[in-house]
Amino acid sequence: xxxxHAGEMSRVRELIETIRFGFLTxxxxxxxxxxxxxxxxxxxxxxxLWFFTDRGSGKVEELNHDIRVSLAYADPxxxxxxxxxxxxxxxxDPHKARQLWSxxxxxxxxxxxxxxxxxxxxxxxxxxxxWLTPSRVAYLVAAAKAVLxxxxxxxxxxxxxxx
Numbered sequence: 001x002x003x004x005h006a007g008e009m010s011r012v013r014e015l016i017e018t019i020r021f022g023f024l025t026x027x028x029x030x031x032x033x034x035x036x037x038x039x040x041x042x043x044x045x046x047x048x049l050w051f052f053t054d055r056g057s058g059k060v061e062e063l064n065h066d067i068r069v070s071l072a073y074a075d076p077x078x079x080x081x082x083x084x085x086x087x088x089x090x091x092x093d094p095h096k097a098r099q100l101w102s103x104x105x106x107x108x109x110x111x112x113x114x115x116x117x118x119x120x121x122x123x124x125x126x127x128x129x130x131w132l133t134p135s136r137v138a139y140l141v142a143a144a145k146a147v148l149x150x151x152x153x154x155x156x157x158x159x160x161x162x163x
Contacts, residue, residue, distance in 0.1 A: 008162045012128045013043050015073065015082045022073040024051070024121075026062040026088070034062060038071070038121075041100040047125040050100055053090070054108070055117045063088045069123055079133040079157070084125045091120045126163075133157035 016022070017040070025035040036059070042050035049071070053059055063069070067089065073082040097113035097120060109115035134157050142153040 008130075008160045009047060009125075009128065011160070012082055012084070012125075012130055012162065015075075015080050015130055016040055016043055016049070016084075018078075019073040019075045019080070019082070022071045022082075024059070024123075025070040025072070026059050027066040027068060028058075028062050029065055034058070035072075041102075049084075049086075049123040049125065050096070051121040051123070052097070052100070052105060052108070053119050053121045055119050059121070060090060060119065063090055063121070071123065081131045081133075082128065083130075084123075084128045086123045086125045086127070089122045089124075091122060092118075093120055096120055128162040129160065131157060131159045 020040050022038060022040060023035045024038040025033050028034045038051050040049055041052060042048075044050070067087045069086060069088040071082075071084045071086075073080075075081075094114045097118055100120075101113045106112070109118045145151075146153050
């Protein structure tokens with residue numbers, strides 16, 4: 001990864017670690033998109049994201065059928081948005097689960113990181129994009145300029161694609 005891409009990925013990492021909760025989209029057995037909320041538990045330097053999932057979850061069957069995934073993160077209050085695409089893999093690794101563990105996970109896995117139902121979902125990011133948008137006032141100023149000049153505004157804020 002080039003230095004510029006590495007810097008942009010570090011911004012993606014910072015945004016995801018701040019937002020933490022996103023929507024994971026998989027492809028179901030009929031070829032339709034299936035999205036659900038997830039909590040990001042880790043972001044490795046090699047652009048790998050980590051999540052917990054239940055062995056009985058529908059996403060297990062979906063990922064066994066098609067490993068392509070997408071994640072979307074949004075923090076409207078901070079005007080920050082992130083989308084990533086990649087490949088997912090399911091693992092059983094109590095050691096890694098202990099590294100990612102927090103007490104709130106007990107609600108889902110009462111036997112802790114060794115719970116037989118607990119699987120790790122590893123997502124390797126292949127592409128990412130983020131948007132940092134300014135306040136509503138900036139949009140109103142851009143709208144006024146567009147009306148006065150007759151020229152639509154371009155990108156308002158910051159947008160970066162990382163491939």
